[in-house]
Amino acid sequence: MNFDVFVGTGMGNLPFMQTDFDGPCTGCHSKGQAGLWLAADPTLTFESMKKFPYIQKFVVGRVDGDGNFKDLVPAGRIVDKAGEACPPGADGCHPLFGVSDEMKASVEQFVSITLQNLAAHTCENGIVSSQDAGPLTGPDGGTP
Numbered sequence: 527m528n529f530d531v532f533v534g535t536g537m538g539n540l541p542f543m544q545t546d547f548d549g550p551c552t553g554c555h556s557k558g559q560a561g562l563w564l565a566a567d568p569t570l571t572f573e574s575m576k577k578f579p580y581i582q583k584f585v586v587g588r589v590d591g592d593g594n595f596k597d598l599v600p601a602g603r604i605v606d607k608a609g610e611a612c613p614p615g616a617d618g619c620h621p622l623f624g625v626s627d628e629m630k631a632s633v634e635q636f637v638s639i640t641l642q643n644l645a646a647h648t649c650e651n652g653i654v655s656s657q658d659a660g661p662l663t664g665p666d667g668g669t670p
């Protein structure tokens with residue numbers, strides 16, 4: 527994982543994403559609560575999210591037919607959490623929130639660039655050398 531990619535894709539904004547009625551994510555996840563570490567300080571967020579178990583909110587391992595580790599795939603937990611229904615009769619559900627297209631793109635780009643860097647062994651310099659990386663564009667078509 528590369529901090530420049532983290533900042534460059536806009537992931538520094540994630541802790542400040544708002545819930546509908548309960549304030550920003552960092553209000554409840556500033557110290558790794560519930561396996562998600564979203565501190566106001568982007569360096570702390572980055573360094574924490576790099577580690578297990580937090581990293582599972584970004585990627586999960588996929589296994590082959592024999593149950594052996596195959597590769598890492600996007601976990602989608604952060605964006606998917608927004609759409610989770612509260613089971614009827616549940617006692618206390620997660621605060622409601624919507625994810626903007628911009629934030630969705632930030633998470634997707636950060637995870638996909640990181641996986642490409644991992645595959646190409648370019649995590650240190652953050653350069654994506656994969657041929658099928660696709661253009662790095664922001665939601666408005668410009669560079670993010």
Ligand code: HEC
Pocket residue numbers: 543544545548549550551552553554555559560561562583603604607619620621623
């Ligand atoms: C008012 C407190 C509060 C706020 C604000 C809050 N959360 Fe949570 N979050 C929780 C609690 C409590 C849990 C554990 C129970 C659960 O999963 O609902 C949790 C769990 C989670 C999980 C991990 C569990 C899983 O299903 O993978 C994710 C991801 C998550 N929150 C995302 C967010 C995001 C993104 C935001 C900001 C938009 C946010 N939360 C804001 C209280 C909060």
